[in-house]
Amino acid sequence: MFKRLDESPLQTVTVVINGRSVAVPQGESVAAAVLAENIGYSRTTPIKQQPRAPFCMMGVCFDCLMVIDGIPNQQACMVQVRDGMRIERQHGSGV
């Protein structure tokens, strides 16, 4: 589980993670926002339907694939949050 440090407040945007609206700091990656929400897992694998979560946070492992604004297979660690963005768990291949 993760938490946010108690820091001076930053500008936030509102995103919807699995149907829940949350305010997250502007400029943050989707993967970071999702981890801070502690949703457990962010996708299931296409072959064995196993739960996974972001692992490398730098674009090399592709374990953070999620459905962002309806488009599957987005690397959540490489996409920045935008106001109104819809972020959903990806099930399997996502298509």
Add this chain to the structure above:
Amino acid sequence: MKDHYQLVIIGAGPAGLAAATIAADHGVEVALLDEQPAPGGQIFRAIEAAPVERAEKLGPEYRRGAKLVTAFRDSSARYFPDTQVWSLSAHREIGVIHQQQARMITAEQVLIANGAFERPVPFPGWTLPGVINAGAGQILFKGSGIVPSDGVVLAGSGPLLLLLAWQYLRAGVKVKAVLDTISRVNYIKALPKLPGALLVHHHITQGLRYQQTLKLAGVELHNGIRDLQAHGKKSLESISYRHKGSKHRLKTDSLMIHFGIIPNIHLSQAAGCAHFWHKRQQCWRPELDKWGGSSIEGILIAGDGGGIGGARTAEHAGRIAAFRVLHNLEILNQQEVNHEAKQDRKWMKADLRIRPFLEKLFRIPDSMLKVPHDNAIVCRCEEVTAGEIRSAIAAGHSDSNQVKFLTRCGMGPCQGRQCSQAVAHIVADKTSIPLQQSMQFRIRPPLKPLTLGQLANLYPDETE
């Protein structure tokens, strides 16, 4: 973005930033491409945006990055953030994705400065949510001020484990344990390298200071751990390991792992640059001359992507490579670049003195690299286990590429970045063909996923 630049630099970490600044200051038309939204690379991630109190907790080495970024911002180098490179040819044609659009650009000189990533070392349970790379933990800290909520365990090997634990303590995060694989044998083998390392003793005193702080805070510190495993149903619930002959179990929902870093060589492999197996660093790295020139004319490599040396060395290597570029572009003559590079060479040599010691001390045990547990997933994308890979080898598929064809290991979206090393280790172990002679996965573009739409629009002028 233009179709052509004199110099294209890939990566905005210390090497790329230093090189871009020098080249631009000498009048070169430079484009610096980077995947991240802001300059700094992984080491100085979010250096411009991190609030003062966070930067303070991260320590002085992190704050050094601000200088580099400021100098770069003040230069005339063109900067393209959020830009991915999906192809690089020996003729210096570069495939990029910029603002969702795929396109090809060319350059007279290319400098690869895309750094390193954490060495993937598969073990049972490493794919569970709750298990994350320590470097990823640091990215979360630097970029977002996000930290483990309670009782994180850090395990693996390397200076980053201590550094991160120390940073967490400063931020008031409870660290349950730091478990390192380094054994007494490592200490003994590292000892002869100690005098050289002591010449740059600030690294060592820093490490000792971290260790002392952790001990005083009551963090469990164990060396020589083996057989690390992660357990849980839907996410991490506990970890187990062996220490001094007995098995231990720790309850935790957060495990951060780190087994050193390895050069990111997909681009240099795709371009066809020559590489070799570096025994001491336990990784493949490109063959480079003393200016960072690869085996291909006009393609240079600086920073950890050319071999692991750390942030300071990367900065010097970036500048040295930039001087070579200035020579290749006939802006400075040989004598001038020799002179200009002198100071950086001196500092780099000094900074690298610690490396032989670190490499011996934090050497990952071969027994872990060859993934002893048959049930451990090696290919995270295609979910191929070590046992399946061994079966493929036993059935006569005796090199990495044959294993890939048979099992799909390495064919998923990460394109083998996470499994190629482990597969090579398993193949070398089972076939007794030494790693330096073994064949690696063939790397072909696109190195990043491209949509068909992006490909179709690659040359918009030529379509009717």
